[in-house]
Amino acid sequence: MTRDSLVRIEHLDIDYRQHGVWVPVVRDVSFELREREMVSLVGESGCGKTTLALSILRLLPERESAVRGGRILFDGSDVLRMDPDGLRSLRGGRISMIFQDPFSSLNPVLTVGEQVEEVLECHEGRRDPARVKSLLERVVLPDPSRIYSSFPHQLSGGQRQRVMIAMAIASSPKLLIADEPTTALDVTVQKEILDLLTRLQDELGMSVLLITHNLGLVAERSHRLAVMYSGRLVESGETAAVLASPRHPYTQGLIQSLPRIRRTGSRLPMLPGQPPELSRIPSGCAFHPRCAKVFAPCSREIPPLKKMGSSPDSDEAVACHLFGGPAS
Numbered sequence: 114m115t116r117d118s119l120v121r122i123e124h125l126d127i128d129y130r131q132h133g134v135w136v137p138v139v140r141d142v143s144f145e146l147r148e149r150e151m152v153s154l155v156g157e158s159g160c161g162k163t164t165l166a167l168s169i170l171r172l173l174p175e176r177e178s179a180v181r182g183g184r185i186l187f188d189g190s191d192v193l194r195m196d197p198d199g200l201r202s203l204r205g206g207r208i209s210m211i212f213q214d215p216f217s218s219l220n221p222v223l224t225v226g227e228q229v230e231e232v233l234e235c236h237e238g239r240r241d242p243a244r245v246k247s248l249l250e251r252v253v254l255p256d257p258s259r260i261y262s263s264f265p266h267q268l269s270g271g272q273r274q275r276v277m278i279a280m281a282i283a284s285s286p287k288l289l290i291a292d293e294p295t296t297a298l299d300v301t302v303q304k305e306i307l308d309l310l311t312r313l314q315d316e317l318g319m320s321v322l323l324i325t326h327n328l329g330l331v332a333e334r335s336h337r338l339a340v341m342y343s344g345r346l347v348e349s350g351e352t353a354a355v356l357a358s359p360r361h362p363y364t365q366g367l368i369q370s371l372p373r374i375r376r377t378g379s380r381l382p383m384l385p386g387q388p389p390e391l392s393r394i395p396s397g398c399a400f401h402p403r404c405a406k407v408f409a410p411c412s413r414e415i416p417p418l419k420k421m422g423s424s425p426d427s428d429e430a431v432a433c434h435l436f437g438g439p440a441s
Contacts, residue, residue: 118186119288119320120146120169125183127164127173129391135179136392138164140344142183143418146288151314151321153331153352155367156341157388162324163213165341166290169322170204171195188287206236209281210290214297215273219265225249225276226261232283248279252309271302278309285317292324307334329371332356337428340364343389343399346418350429360421360431362404398434410434 127139249257295303348361366384401411
């Protein structure tokens with residue numbers, strides 16, 4: 114691991130069992146998350162983003178999933194080799210996660226205060242109503258005393274997501290994983306939630322892994338960007354550089370499909386076709402049936418993720434036969 118690396122995933126392979134058959138979900142994924150930075154993981158639904166995130170906390174369903182290879186290093190320790198006590202300390206303590214749907218993540222029969230206090234009791238051995246109300250105030254919830262005594266169904270979607278964030282930061286984690294944290298929220302609330310996460314990251318000095326399919330959400334906030342397609346990383350680099358000059362045809366298609374105010378009176382570009390089913394991933398590059406730049410090697414050989422910058426420390430990498438260079 115590099116000097117400031119917090120998480121390093123190395124050549125990770127994960128399978129899921131579907132109808133009694135094991136199918137690949139994540140294949141040969143390697144990437145790094147450094148201290149105090151935000152990395153965005155983007156791609157269409159079903160590409161493996163959430164599976165990758167859950168694997169960092171070893172929250173994948175035991176009987177229906179299998180890690181076939183690779184390592185997940187957190188602060189130098191391999192999460193895949195941790196014993197139950199180590200995992201208990203990790204989950205909700207050193208690493209916290211915000212899930213897609215706050216309503217299904219919260220217990221409907223417990224008040225907000227009881228649920229946040231459970232986090233403190235689990236990791237600090239105490240219940241502290243004043244501390245809970247302070248956390249609710251920190252995530253900009255109005256009238257913390259009322260929210261403390263409320264049940265989840267009495268709150269709006271944005272308020273429930275703020276409660277989830279309060280629970281996530283209760284133990285001052287080093288890493289916060291935010292899995293589609295703005296799903297089903299209106300545009301104004303989406304911005305408020307992302308602004309809150311950015312502010313908390315700076316105040317707490319934590320790293321953030323932001324998972325989303327919306328490139329428009331990551332442009333101004335994340336330091337680096339990683340793009341997944343059919344279980345593989347296809348491009349990564351500094352966010353501004355990738356958005357300004359995407360190399361992989363898939364990344365180019367995602368960016369071109371973003372709505373723009375100036376693009377009036379014309380049809381919105383779109384990627385042709387659909388992502389393949391995980392049980393029927395094409396040979397070679399999985400994107401080649403949808404790619405306008407396909408040529409002979411694309412259907413035969415899986416392109417390795419290759420470093421593209423001139424410096425050995427460059428973050429830029431792409432998995433495409435259109436580009437040469439040594440494999441990373």
